[in-house]
Structure formats: C-alpha cells, structure tokens
Amino acid sequence: MIEPQWMGPRVRTVYFWCLMSPTVGKPPKFYFLETYGCQMNEYDSSLVSGLLEERGYRPTQDLSLADLILVNTCSVREKAETTALEKLRSIAHHKRRRPGVRLGVLGCMAENKRETILERIPEVDLLLGPDHYDRLGEVLDRPRSLAMPISALGPDRNQTYEGLFPSASANVSAFVAIQRGCDFKCAYCIVPTTRGPERSRPSEDILREVHHLVGKGVVEITLLGQTVNAWRADLSFADLLRRLGQVDGLKRIRFTSPHPRYFTESVCQAMAEVPTVCPHVHMPVQSGSTAVLRAMRRQYTRDQYLTIVSRIRRHLPTAAITTDIIAGFPGETELDHRDTLSMMDAVRFDASFMFAYSPRPGTPAADLPETIDAAQKQARLQEIIDLQMRHTFQRLDEQMGSNTEILLEGPNRREPKEWFGKTPQFHKVVVRPEHPCVAGQILPVRIAARRGQVLWGQA
Ligand code: SF4
Known part of the structure; x- marks a missing residue:
C-alpha cells in the first residue's frame, strides 16, 4: 500500500483504518483508556475495551488521536485519588483544545467523588460507577445536544456482566472476575461503598469466559474477587477450582484475594488435588494484633490466622504465602506493632504489600482519632518493610538448587x-x-x- 506523503501521524492512522475497516469510508473512532488501582480495575478496563471494540472503537496510546478518553479510577488510597485527579486535570487541558473529544471517569472515584470531580474538572462528560459499564454504548449514542455530564452510579445488586467478555489480549495470562462487591465491612475500606454488596457469577458463565480466553491463547488465569474464596453460586469455591482444573489447555490457575475466614479445609484440599492450581496464597493479614484486627473489623484473630496458615502448609508444603499489612491503624500501640512483627516472623511471608494507614472519608475508621503522628507511622512501616525484605530474601534463598x-x-x-x-x-x-x-x-x-x-x- 502506498501512503500519501503529506499525511501526518493522525491522518495516516485514520487513512489506514479507513482502508481496512469493513465500513469503508467511515473513519473509525479511537479510545484512550488509563487504569489506576487494583487488578479488578484492570479486569473492568478490559471489559470496557471489549465493549468499545465491539462498537468499532480502536485503542490508542496517543491522546491526540482519541475521540473518547476514559480514566478508570481507584479510591482505596488517597495517593491513587490524587494521581487520577492530576491526570484528569491534564486531560481536561488537552480537551479544551479539542472540544469534540469526550472525557469519561469510570470506577470507584466516579462513585465516591462525583461532586469533587465535577467541581474541579467541569470538562468531564460522563461518570460511570463499577456496576454500569455496560451502559457505555447507550451513553455514547446519545446526541451531544443533550445535557452533560451523564452519570450512571450506585451499586446494582444484580450486575455480574454476564455474557460480556474482556477484550482479547495477546497475553498468556488473564484475569477473570468471578465475584463483584464485598459483604465485609472492614473499618478502613471504601470498597463496600463504591462497589456494593457481594455477587457471584454463575459457574457456567465463568467457564464460558475461561474457554473463550484459552481459545485466544491464554494459558494462565487469575480468578478475581474482593473475597474470592467466599464465591458461592451453583458450586462451592473448591468445586469451581476442580471444574477449572478440567479445562483443556489451561496450564495454571491462580486466585486473589481470599479472605482468611473462607480458607477452609475443602479449599486447601482442592488446591492440593488440582495440579493446575498454583501453590501460592495471597491472604491479607493487615495486622498481627488481635486488638487491632478487632478495631479493623476483620472478623478473625491473630491465632485464627496462624491456624489457617498451618492448614495451608499442611496441605501445600511448598506454597508461597504473601499478604497485605497496614502500619499505624488508629489506636495501634507499640505493643500491637510488635505483634505484627512477631506475626511476620511466625509466618515468614514470601512478599507483602505494605502501607501506612491513610483515612478514607466515608469509612468508619475515618472518624477514629489517629494516635500516632506521621513520622511514627512511617517508622513502623519502615520496620515492617525491612523485616519483610529479610524474609523475602530468606524464602528465595531456600529455593537455591531446587x-x-x-x-x-x-x-x-x-x-x-x-x-x-x-x-x-x-x-x-x-x-x-x-x-x-x-x-x-x-x-x-x-x-x-x-x-x-x-x-x-x-x-
Ligand atoms: S474484605 Fe474488607 S478490605 Fe477487603 S474489600 Fe471487603 S471490606 Fe474491603
């Protein structure tokens, strides 16, 4: 194909797609999608990409090409919100020069920070909460003359995105969300507010998606859910693992994040039984102090967590165990902090995600008075990080020669x-x-x- 020499990069891409598109003569539209936050957000973004690509939109990494710009946001930590707001501000600046472009905010901040977003970034045209992505097509079809912004927010108890597939990726690994929302009410967590109550997808729908992904070349899947092992539909979570173990061509199965309360004997047995289920458990502990766990409303004690770790090691002696830890939760004493360090010594986690506590407005913990200052919190976090690095290196060194x-x-x-x-x-x-x-x-x-x-x- 000979390309006219006068074309700039944008014109060249559109020209190319005009030639390739089945609807010749109608230039395709491009979307730019940036994702912040957890794996569930990454998965949701791939659902949104799938939906847009079905409607003829093409992905682009180049803002200047995009007809539609979407930012999938996260509210779990203050830092994630600040970063997303900065990004939106710079996109708004870009949009002022290209007013035809549509700018949408997806995810937890759309749900949780609607007023702030609209006040600070009036260029935003649409806001969709995590249960409303399937309305994107309908929103895009609306005439521009209708008032902006358009928003679809609030938890939808029935939403599981049944029948909607993520965009086909060239990767060998893929996420599959099997559950949405959360029924726990951990004191520091905004997820139950932004993502609503827990819903489990039916096993047949999950299996259909897994077969679809395997057909596209995926060999490893990670099942996603806020409390993934609390999944219950027509099967138990353990039996879902067994069913997935029978999928031809699927070489590895992982899941994240399980809640300790649902790490039962039968889940451990299924993990040990199904050769494609990987011996890796990411099980958030958050604190090693029973008093702090109670204040966090985590619904287990230090001893119960340690009992579950022994259960995992009994069934899966080679398993890696990783975790999440929060330093400096309101009311945490020096003794509580020592309990976290001794818990880490007892388990020797392979790796951890470690954070200093930051209050999230709208959560029960946000009303608790902070009992240590930022420097003390940082010092506790540093001790946790240093200990974790020692354990990580020890655990890796134990692999030598294997x-x-x-x-x-x-x-x-x-x-x-x-x-x-x-x-x-x-x-x-x-x-x-x-x-x-x-x-x-x-x-x-x-x-x-x-x-x-x-x-x-x-x-
Ligand atoms: S289990 Fe707790 S921390 Fe996890 S998503 Fe639910 S409320 Fe948040």
Missing part, C-alpha cells in the same frame, strides 16, 4: 536471549533457554542464583 517449572512470559527487551518466567509460587525467574521458546510455554529449570528479588534459573 528444580521447578516456569511459565515463560517473554524475552528481556534489552537482552533477547534472556527470558522471564514465573514459578508456580509466583517467584520471578530469569533464564537463558538453550532452544527457541515461545511465551506461554512451561520450561523446567533449576534455580541457580538470586539477584535482588529475582531468581536465575538454568534451563
């Missing part, structure tokens, strides 16, 4: 002879394969060295 299998994800861009992969325990491994490889292949390796948090393997 034989394992890694799922290859792709070559190192700077050194194409080196490939990245993950062990079933989710440890990252670099290897120099002796033969040509493809992403998605399982490669047996012997762990030979560690550099920082990365293992090196011999194929």
Whole structure:
C-alpha cells in the first residue's frame, strides 16, 4: 500500500483504518483508556475495551488521536485519588483544545467523588460507577445536544456482566472476575461503598469466559474477587477450582484475594488435588494484633490466622504465602506493632504489600482519632518493610538448587536471549533457554542464583 506523503501521524492512522475497516469510508473512532488501582480495575478496563471494540472503537496510546478518553479510577488510597485527579486535570487541558473529544471517569472515584470531580474538572462528560459499564454504548449514542455530564452510579445488586467478555489480549495470562462487591465491612475500606454488596457469577458463565480466553491463547488465569474464596453460586469455591482444573489447555490457575475466614479445609484440599492450581496464597493479614484486627473489623484473630496458615502448609508444603499489612491503624500501640512483627516472623511471608494507614472519608475508621503522628507511622512501616525484605530474601534463598517449572512470559527487551518466567509460587525467574521458546510455554529449570528479588534459573 502506498501512503500519501503529506499525511501526518493522525491522518495516516485514520487513512489506514479507513482502508481496512469493513465500513469503508467511515473513519473509525479511537479510545484512550488509563487504569489506576487494583487488578479488578484492570479486569473492568478490559471489559470496557471489549465493549468499545465491539462498537468499532480502536485503542490508542496517543491522546491526540482519541475521540473518547476514559480514566478508570481507584479510591482505596488517597495517593491513587490524587494521581487520577492530576491526570484528569491534564486531560481536561488537552480537551479544551479539542472540544469534540469526550472525557469519561469510570470506577470507584466516579462513585465516591462525583461532586469533587465535577467541581474541579467541569470538562468531564460522563461518570460511570463499577456496576454500569455496560451502559457505555447507550451513553455514547446519545446526541451531544443533550445535557452533560451523564452519570450512571450506585451499586446494582444484580450486575455480574454476564455474557460480556474482556477484550482479547495477546497475553498468556488473564484475569477473570468471578465475584463483584464485598459483604465485609472492614473499618478502613471504601470498597463496600463504591462497589456494593457481594455477587457471584454463575459457574457456567465463568467457564464460558475461561474457554473463550484459552481459545485466544491464554494459558494462565487469575480468578478475581474482593473475597474470592467466599464465591458461592451453583458450586462451592473448591468445586469451581476442580471444574477449572478440567479445562483443556489451561496450564495454571491462580486466585486473589481470599479472605482468611473462607480458607477452609475443602479449599486447601482442592488446591492440593488440582495440579493446575498454583501453590501460592495471597491472604491479607493487615495486622498481627488481635486488638487491632478487632478495631479493623476483620472478623478473625491473630491465632485464627496462624491456624489457617498451618492448614495451608499442611496441605501445600511448598506454597508461597504473601499478604497485605497496614502500619499505624488508629489506636495501634507499640505493643500491637510488635505483634505484627512477631506475626511476620511466625509466618515468614514470601512478599507483602505494605502501607501506612491513610483515612478514607466515608469509612468508619475515618472518624477514629489517629494516635500516632506521621513520622511514627512511617517508622513502623519502615520496620515492617525491612523485616519483610529479610524474609523475602530468606524464602528465595531456600529455593537455591531446587528444580521447578516456569511459565515463560517473554524475552528481556534489552537482552533477547534472556527470558522471564514465573514459578508456580509466583517467584520471578530469569533464564537463558538453550532452544527457541515461545511465551506461554512451561520450561523446567533449576534455580541457580538470586539477584535482588529475582531468581536465575538454568534451563
Ligand atoms: S474484605 Fe474488607 S478490605 Fe477487603 S474489600 Fe471487603 S471490606 Fe474491603
């Protein structure tokens, strides 16, 4: 195809799509989608992409090409909200020069910060909460003459996005949300407000999506839910794992994040029984002090958490256990903090996501008086991080000389002879394969060295 020389990059792309599009002569539209926050948001963004692509929109990373700009936001931490607001402000500046572009805010901030967003960024045309993405098409079809902004907010108890598939990606791994919302009421968490009550998708719908993904080349899935192991529909969570274990071509199954209360014997048994379920458990502990756990309304004690860890280790002796920890929750004493450190010593987590507590307006904990200052909170967090690094290195060093299998994800861009992969325990491994490889292949390796948090393997 000879391309006219006078074309700039935007015109060139549109020209190309005009030639390729089945609706020749009608230029396709482009969307730009930026995602903040958790894996559930990433999954939701892939649903939105699937929906837009069905309607003829094409993805672009270039803001200047986009007819529709969407920002999928997160309210779990203040930092995520500030970053998203900054991004929206810079997009609004861009939109003032291209008024035809539509700007939409999706996700938890649309739900939780509607007034702030509209007051600070009046250029926003639509706000959709996490249960209303399927209305995007209808919203886009509305004539521009109708008043803006358009919003669809509030939890929808029946919404599971049944029948809607995420955009086909070129990846070997994919997320599959099996549950939406949360019925717990942890004192620090905004999720029950922004995402509503817990709903589980029927198993047949989940299996349909998994088969669809495997057909597109996906070999590893991660089941998602705020309390994923509380999933209950026509099967138990343990039986769902067993059913997924029978899917041909699916090499690895992971899930995140389970709630300790639902980590039952039968879930452990299913994990041990199904060879494709990976021996990796990311189970948020948040604190090692029973008093703080009670104040957080986590619904388990320190001893109960430790009993569940023993149960996991009994059924899955090689399992990696990772967690989330909050430092400096209101009322946390030095003794409570020591309990968290001793809990970490008792479990020796493979890795943790560690944060200093930040109050989220609208949560019960936001009304509790903070009992330590920012410097003390930071010092406690640093102690937690230092201890975790020691445990992470110990756990990785224990792998030295062992034989394992890694799922290859792709070559190192700077050194194409080196490939990245993950062990079933989710440890990252670099290897120099002796033969040509493809992403998605399982490669047996012997762990030979560690550099920082990365293992090196011999194929
Ligand atoms: S279990 Fe607690 S922390 Fe997790 S999403 Fe539900 S309320 Fe939030």
